Amino acid sequence: MSNDTSNLRQEFIAFSVATGVLRFGEFTTKAGRQSPYFFNAGLFHDGATLAQLAQFYAQTLLDSGVEFDMLFGPAYKGITLASATAVALAGKGRNTSFAFNRKEAKDHGEGGTIVGAKLHGKVVIIDDVISAGTSVRESVDMIRAAGAEPCAVLIALDRMERSGKDGALSANSAVQEVSQTYNIPVISIGNLDDLFSYLNGAGADPQLQQYKDAVAAYRARYGVAAAA
Numbered sequence: 001m002s003n004d005t006s007n008l009r010q011e012f013i014a015f016s017v018a019t020g021v022l023r024f025g026e027f028t029t030k031a032g033r034q035s036p037y038f039f040n041a042g043l044f045h046d047g048a049t050l051a052q053l054a055q056f057y058a059q060t061l062l063d064s065g066v067e068f069d070m071l072f073g074p075a076y077k078g079i080t081l082a083s084a085t086a087v088a089l090a091g092k093g094r095n096t097s098f099a100f101n102r103k104e105a106k107d108h109g110e111g112g113t114i115v116g117a118k119l120h121g122k123v124v125i126i127d128d129v130i131s132a133g134t135s136v137r138e139s140v141d142m143i144r145a146a147g148a149e150p151c152a153v154l155i156a157l158d159r160m161e162r163s164g165k166d167g168a169l170s171a172n173s174a175v176q177e178v179s180q181t182y183n184i185p186v187i188s189i190g191n192l193d194d195l196f197s198y199l200n201g202a203g204a205d206p207q208l209q210q211y212k213d214a215v216a217a218y219r220a221r222y223g224v225a226a227a228a
Contacts, residue, residue, distance in 0.1 A: 005063055012056050012190045013198040016157075017208070019049050022195070024211040030131055031165060033222065036214035037195065039157045041077060041128035054084035057154060058092055060189045061085070061124065066152045069121030071098040072143060074135040082126040085154075101142060119146035125153045130186065132163075133178045140182050150184055157195075158188035161222040173224045192219055 016022035020043055027038040044053045061068070073082025079100040086098040099116035125139045136153055143150045155175075163177060164170045170177070175186045196219065198204055199212045 008056070008059060008063070009190045009194040010198055010201070012156075013194050015052060015056070016190070017198075017205075019043065021049075022157075024208055024215075031163075033166075033218075036211050036218050039129065039159075041081075041156050050080070050084050051088075053156070054081075054088035056189045057081065057085040057126065057156075058088035058094075060187060061089070061152075061154055062092065062094065064152070064154075064185070064187045066124065066185065066187065067122055068096070068124045068151055070096055070117055070119070070123055072119065072123050072125050072139055072150075073098065073100040074125065074127055074139045075101050075103050078125070078127045078135065078139075081128065085126055101139075114142065114146070119143055119148040121148060122151035123148050125150060126155075127153065128156050129159065130155055130174045130178055133174050133181075136178050136182070150182060152184055153178060153186045155186065155188050156190070158186070158191035160192040160219075160224055162224055169222070171224075176224065192223060 013022065016039065021041060022037065022039050024037050027035045029035050041053075044050050071082045071086055073079045082098045082100055086096050089096045097117035099114055099119055102113045102115060119142070123143050125136060125143075127135055130136060130153070140150045158175050159173070160175070161173055162169045163172065163174045172180070175188070178184075179186045192215075196212070196215055199209055199215060
């Protein structure tokens with residue numbers, strides 16, 4: 001990982017903390033786990049923070065080296081994320097088309113479930129996080145049905161934790177399972193290792209550093225190793 005990439009990831013974690021999107025304390029996840037942190041991308045809900053978030057998405061995608069022709073945002077959070085990322089990419093000299101889906105097919109006007117550009121070529125799926133991988137599976141099916149190729153998934157944060165429930169934990173995370181199932185890379189702006197590095201950094205708020213041990217314990221219990 002280059003210094004520029006590492007810095008971008010740390011900047012993203014700091015940005016998420018500053019905007020209140022990444023919080024520390026005691027939270028219950030969808031899997032029923034008691035987590036010492038919580039990431040809610042739905043709180044990127046004003047123009048300034050969305051614009052900055054889109055810059056992180058766009059730069060991460062460009063830095064990844066993935067070849068792509070367009071973006072796809074699964075309903076609902078992915079719609080805004082893909083749209084904003086397309087704007088940010090255009091500002092960086094890469095004008096890219098995008099599309100998104102409706103939850104229910106429209107039976108008038110242009111009809112169908114896909115809105116925006118026609119799905120074509122290599123398509124990057126953009127979402128906030130991957131929990132069970134349901135939206136990715138649905139997106140892959142729609143993209144392939146249109147004759148296009150899903151080439152990557154781009155998310156904000158990879159929690160890097162084993163899927164399943166206590167007593168029946170998978171060896172892999174939901175992100176790893178998605179990557180293996182569809183044979184495509186899952187790219188994240190930041191991950192749990194970046195979060196932990198931030199808490200250990202000199203610039204971290206002393207109020208936040210009190211959560212280091214809790215995050216370390218959580219990672220030891222549920223974490224998976226970063227991809228090589």
